[in-house]
Amino acid sequence: MDIKSTPPPPPHQITNPSRRAFLAWAAASPSKPMLAFHFLRSLSRIQGVTPVRRRTRTIRRAAYSSMARAASPRRAWSRALLGQARARRSRTLTGRALLLRRRVTAAAPAPPSSPAARSARIIAAGGETSAAARPLPPRQVGDPPRADALRRLVPGGAGMEYCSLLEETADYLRSLRAQVQLMQGLVDLFSCQ
Amino acid sequence: MSSRRSRSRQSGSSRITDEQISDLVSKLQDLLPEARLRSNDRMPSSRVLQETCDYIRNLHREVDDLSERLSELLATSDMSSAQAAIIRSLLM
Numbered sequence: 392m393d394i395k396s397t398p399p400p401p402p403h404q405i406t407n408p409s410r411r412a413f414l415a416w417a418a419a420s421p422s423k424p425m426l427a428f429h430f431l432r433s434l435s436r437i438q439g440v441t442p443v444r445r446r447t448r449t450i451r452r453a454a455y456s457s458m459a460r461a462a463s464p465r466r467a468w469s470r471a472l473l474g475q476a477r478a479r480r481s482r483t484l485t486g487r488a489l490l491l492r493r494r495v496t497a498a499a500p501a502p503p504s505s506p507a508a509r510s511a512r513i514i515a516a517g518g519e520t521s522a523a524a525r526p527l528p529p530r531q532v533g534d535p536p537r538a539d540a541l542r543r544l545v546p547g548g549a550g551m552e553y554c555s556l557l558e559e560t561a562d563y564l565r566s567l568r569a570q571v572q573l574m575q576g577l578v579d580l581f582s583c584q
Numbered sequence: 585m586s587s588r589r590s591r592s593r594q595s596g597s598s599r600i601t602d603e604q605i606s607d608l609v610s611k612l613q614d615l616l617p618e619a620r621l622r623s624n625d626r627m628p629s630s631r632v633l634q635e636t637c638d639y640i641r642n643l644h645r646e647v648d649d650l651s652e653r654l655s656e657l658l659a660t661s662d663m664s665s666a667q668a669a670i671i672r673s674l675l676m
Contacts, residue, residue: 410670417674424674431667438658446655447648454647537633544640554600557608560636564615567643574650581657581666 409583413576420569422461427573429457434577452476458570467555468563471547605629612636 417423433453441449459472534553542548545560609629616635627635 410673413670414673427674428671431671434654434658435667443655443659446658447652450654450658451647451651454651535633536630537637540637541633541640544637544644552600554605554608557605557612560640561608561611561615564612564636564640564643567640567647568615571643571646571650574647574654578650578653578657580670581654 407580407583409576409579413580416572416576422566423569423573426457426461426566426569429460430454430570430573431577433457452479454570454574458566462562462566466559466562467547467551468545468559469566475546609633 417427430453433456434450437446437449437453455472456476459469459476462469464470538553538556541556541560542551545556545563548556548559551559606626606629609632610626613627613632613635616632616639
């Protein structure tokens, strides 16, 4: 006899509470459906194409790209994120160069899921480039304390005036929060299936 | 058209006043997660910047974790029909 008191909910029904919560979230603001659309489209492409070991990284990049696509192109942070994604794609190696790189990394000891590599990814997550690849932005004259930390966290923050930095930060923060809510909602949704 | 509250007209580059900056800082403070607990008390701007940096770092970390969970879910569940249903209901 099954000790569970309730059977799992039937999939794809509109009475699914996670589904209702998700749709309520999407209706809360005009930009959220587009955010969800971009991200879901990327997810289905990832599911079909990306090998399993690279999925986490690819999903994370898709999250930032979707955020940037759903945002207004007037926003410097959104342009910066899309520019970084473009630069990364053009740096992608093809053919023989890729084969050689694979041989080199196969010999290296550190696995991608090690804590050190993971924390390095987290630190770089905001701008999606490693600290070694991009020089730290020079401290701007007249910046209040801790503004330089903010410049490192907000994409494209390095060259801005302090006033613009504050505006961009607010917008970036709102978009980032919406993206996290979206991903959490999707996790809830797909966990129920 | 002097609707700006600028009291001092600096010669040269910026007409940005302290008032505008503190206005932006208070908008940032309202975005922070415990904004409602602090009601309308203004924090010093250095504190606001510090908390904003911490909040952004937290959100980055959450994106990482959620990416990992989504990656696992992608592997185990059949999402395509659920996704199609969601997209349909979103765009209707």
